[in-house]
Each structure stands twice: as C-alpha cells, then as structure tokens.
Amino acid sequence: MATNIxxxxxxxxxxxxxxxxxxxxxxxxxxxxxIWQAQGDIGPIGDTGVALSLTNKDGVYYxxxxxxxxxxxxxxxxxxxxxxxxxxxxxxxxxxxxATKIDGTTFVSSTDIHLWVQYFxxxxxxxxxxx
Numbered sequence: 684m685a686t687n688i689x690x691x692x693x694x695x696x697x698x699x700x701x702x703x704x705x706x707x708x709x710x711x712x713x714x715x716x717x718i719w720q721a722q723g724d725i726g727p728i729g730d731t732g733v734a735l736s737l738t739n740k741d742g743v744y745y746x747x748x749x750x751x752x753x754x755x756x757x758x759x760x761x762x763x764x765x766x767x768x769x770x771x772x773x774x775x776x777x778x779x780x781x782a783t784k785i786d787g788t789t790f791v792s793s794t795d796i797h798l799w800v801q802y803f804x805x806x807x808x809x810x811x812x813x814x
Contacts, residue, residue, distance in 0.1 A: 712750050718743075733757065735779070737765040737802040745769035750795045755780060756801060758807055766801035770814070782807040 690700055693715035695714070712719040718730045718740070730736075730745045733753035738760035750772035758767075758778045771777055776790040779800055787810030790796065800809040 697811050704714075721801055734758050734759065735767045735769060735800055737767060737800065737807065738762045740764045740766075743767040746771065748788075753777060756781065756798070758801070758802075763802060765806050766799065769798045769800075771797060771798045772796070779807065781808040782809045784808070787811045788813045 690712070691698070694700075696714060696716045698714045700712045700714070709785065714720075717736070721761070730743060731751065732745065733751060733756045735745060735756055735758045736743050737758050741763060743766075745767060746769050750770045752773045753771070754773050754775050754777045756769070756777055758779060758781065765794055771794045772793060774792050775793075777798060778784070779798075782800060783806055785808050788796065789809050797812045797814060798809060799812055800807060
C-alpha cells in the first residue's frame with residue numbers, strides 16, 4: 684500500500700480517486716466531504732485531529748504519521764460496530780467526550796500510544812493500547 688498519496692485538491696462530495704502506480708492499482712478512495720474514504724477492506728486513512736468518526740466498520744485511522752497531543756476528543760456518527768484508532772502522545776490522559784473509558788493499557792504520559800474508540804449501539808467506549 685502506498686504511503687504518500689497526492690489526493691486531488693478541492694474535491695467534490697462523491698468524487699472518486701484511484702491511486703495507481705504504474706499498472707498496479709493500490710486503492711480507490713471516495714471523498715465524503717471530510718476525508719478520502721478508502722473503498723474495500725481497509726478504512727479511511729490519513730486523517731488527523733481530535734474529531735473522530737464512528738461511521739466505518741472497517742475503521743478510521745487518525746494521526747498515524749505523527750501522534751496528536753490533544754487531550755479532549757469528540758466523536759461523530761453512530762454506525763454499529765464502527766471504530767477508530769488515533770495515535771496520541773500528551774502529558775495528561777486524553778478523554779473522549781460522551782464516551783465511557785474501559786480497561787486497556789495504562790496511559791503513560793508523553794509516550795506514543797493508540798487511543799481506540801468504538802460505537803457499541805448504546806454506548807461509545809474507549810481504551811488505550813500499546814503501540
């Protein structure tokens with residue numbers, strides 16, 4: 684899978700972009716108005732920030748190139764089973780507004796760690812996992 688994709692600028696909602704390297708098709712993406720959403724078995728890639736989407740059962744991956752230092756995250760969407768993962772690194776333990784923290788890896792200050800968030804139908808839950 685390619686890691687540096689030069690997506691079109693100023694896309695329109697529903698615009699399709701297929702990343703091709705020579706004759707190899709790596710992935711097809713659709714602009715959903717916020718991010719380029721990969722089609723197929725992988726979730727959207729390349730998103731950053733503290734506003735997390737729970738609309739994709741294949742997952743949305745945030746801040747994978749560089750950890751986010753945010754301490755308050757929010758979620759949008761309520762697709763049953765949808766999840767997202769964000770690479771985080773902050774001095775204080777991040778929280779997800781409106782979500783319930785469950786057991787996972789203990790948060791370690793100023794260390795890269797994954798923040799997992801998932802919608803379970805009635806609740807949004809989050810936890811931390813070692814990289």
